[in-house]
Amino acid sequence: MNNKITALFAICLLLIFISATSADILPNGTNTTNRQIPSETYLEVIGTMSSHQVYQLESNSHGGHEGGFLYDGERISSVVYKNDMTTNGGYLAQSKGLKIDEGPQQKGAFNVDSKIVSTYLTDPEKGSKMVSSDSIEMFNSGNYSRANLSVRNPLVADIIGDYVGGFNSHYKGASAVEMTSGQVATMARARSVGTDNTIPAELRYLIGIHPDLSSGMPYAAGTASTEFAMTNEEGAPTNTTDLASTKEIKDATTVKGQIFTFGKSFTVTSGLSPT
Amino acid sequence: MSIPVLISADSWSVSPAFDDHVSGATNLVNMQSFAMESKLKIRAVGGDGVPAGVEYMVSIAPINGTDAAIGTVRTDFRGSILEARGTSENESAKNEWRDHAMISGAIVNFMKSFAYTSGITV
Numbered sequence: 428m429n430n431k432i433t434a435l436f437a438i439c440l441l442l443i444f445i446s447a448t449s450a451d452i453l454p455n456g457t458n459t460t461n462r463q464i465p466s467e468t469y470l471e472v473i474g475t476m477s478s479h480q481v482y483q484l485e486s487n488s489h490g491g492h493e494g495g496f497l498y499d500g501e502r503i504s505s506v507v508y509k510n511d512m513t514t515n516g517g518y519l520a521q522s523k524g525l526k527i528d529e530g531p532q533q534k535g536a537f538n539v540d541s542k543i544v545s546t547y548l549t550d551p552e553k554g555s556k557m558v559s560s561d562s563i564e565m566f567n568s569g570n571y572s573r574a575n576l577s578v579r580n581p582l583v584a585d586i587i588g589d590y591v592g593g594f595n596s597h598y599k600g601a602s603a604v605e606m607t608s609g610q611v612a613t614m615a616r617a618r619s620v621g622t623d624n625t626i627p628a629e630l631r632y633l634i635g636i637h638p639d640l641s642s643g644m645p646y647a648a649g650t651a652s653t654e655f656a657m658t659n660e661e662g663a664p665t666n667t668t669d670l671a672s673t674k675e676i677k678d679a680t681t682v683k684g685q686i687f688t689f690g691k692s693f694t695v696t697s698g699l700s701p702t
Numbered sequence: 703m704s705i706p707v708l709i710s711a712d713s714w715s716v717s718p719a720f721d722d723h724v725s726g727a728t729n730l731v732n733m734q735s736f737a738m739e740s741k742l743k744i745r746a747v748g749g750d751g752v753p754a755g756v757e758y759m760v761s762i763a764p765i766n767g768t769d770a771a772i773g774t775v776r777t778d779f780r781g782s783i784l785e786a787r788g789t790s791e792n793e794s795a796k797n798e799w800r801d802h803a804m805i806s807g808a809i810v811n812f813m814k815s816f817a818y819t820s821g822i823t824v
Contacts, residue, residue, distance in 0.1 A: 472810060
């Protein structure tokens with residue numbers, strides 16, 4: 428039996444990244460409809476399954492920018508959430524919930540909130556597997572200069588109040604999994620619309636992989652990759668020629684083999700605290 | 703056998719403008735024995751301050767005495783929303799979503815639901 432095991436990777440990872448960036452000032456809600464769209468899926472099947480889920484929310488504090496230019500005080504945000512999964516046989520049990528609330532959020536609440544738990548066991552006759560990918564991305568940009576129609580660029584001359592002159596931010600949390608047995612849990616959350624200017628932008632991503640103990644195997648088998656990223660650039664109140672601050676974080680991990688435990692989480696928040 | 707279930711809801715209003723399209727559909731293909739439950743609620747007409755709403759749920763389960771429903775189920779939910787702010791000519795918020803799922807084989811349990819409601823405050 429040992430001959431069948433060509434490689435053994437005992438992987439115990441628990442990595443937590445917390446990143447505080449800059450001052451993303453979120454657009455508030457349009458106060459038009461503030462749609463709420465909760466959805467749930469529960470399934471248990473022996474056979475094949477495929478699913479595709481995508482949600483995109485774009486919000487603008489004004490009436491829509493023109494050609495990449497932002498008005499005085501204009502903020503825009505965009506969130507894209509995607510989830511895909513396919514199996515070509517075997518046993519799959521899944522619980523999936525996606526809460527969407529496009530309205531303005533307080534700190535601690537989110538516009539997009541996804542939680543998925545999937546348990547999979549291969550069909551040994553087919554050699555079937557489960558393949559899934561999951562990602563959430565957020566782009567925020569703002570112009571806090573007095574100049575109308577400034578380019579989406581944080582190089583601005585003046586500020587209003589105590590906020591930075593301008594900013595561009597990108598946050599991303601993503602994972603891809605291919606496995607023959609095990610349990611995968613992911614959580615993806617983003618807040619891109621705030622109730623007022625004091626509400627910081629936030630993105631959270633978490634993935635955990637565990638053995639499916641009911642299968643009798645003490646490990647999950649397969650490959651898992653994660654990608655976390657954050658970039659941010661800001662302009663200072665008075666500097667018109669240089670960026671005042673740039674930040675960049677990238678983290679990529681891949682594990683492959685017999686996975687006993689794998690956990691990784693990422694939180695990025697703008698940490699805004701206006702005086 | 704195919705049982706299409708199709709719903710849709712469109713709304714137009716004023717001050718400020720919005721334009722919503724929402725749909726949900728379920729298809730059953732070559733199902734042999736199964737129990738199906740579906741629920742659809744739509745609120746499309748109301749007074750001021752009463753939000754539009756759609757609730758949709760479909761559930762597939764084996765009938766008594768069997769372990770699983772056999773066959774293929776497809777669901778397709780989608781929607782797009784445009785909203786304006788004040789008297790602005792361009793949209794201020796844009797939502798788009800799609801949720802597509804297909805399962806095939808021995809279905810021990812399958813339930814999918816979505817709701818769509820406005821948190822409007824007039």
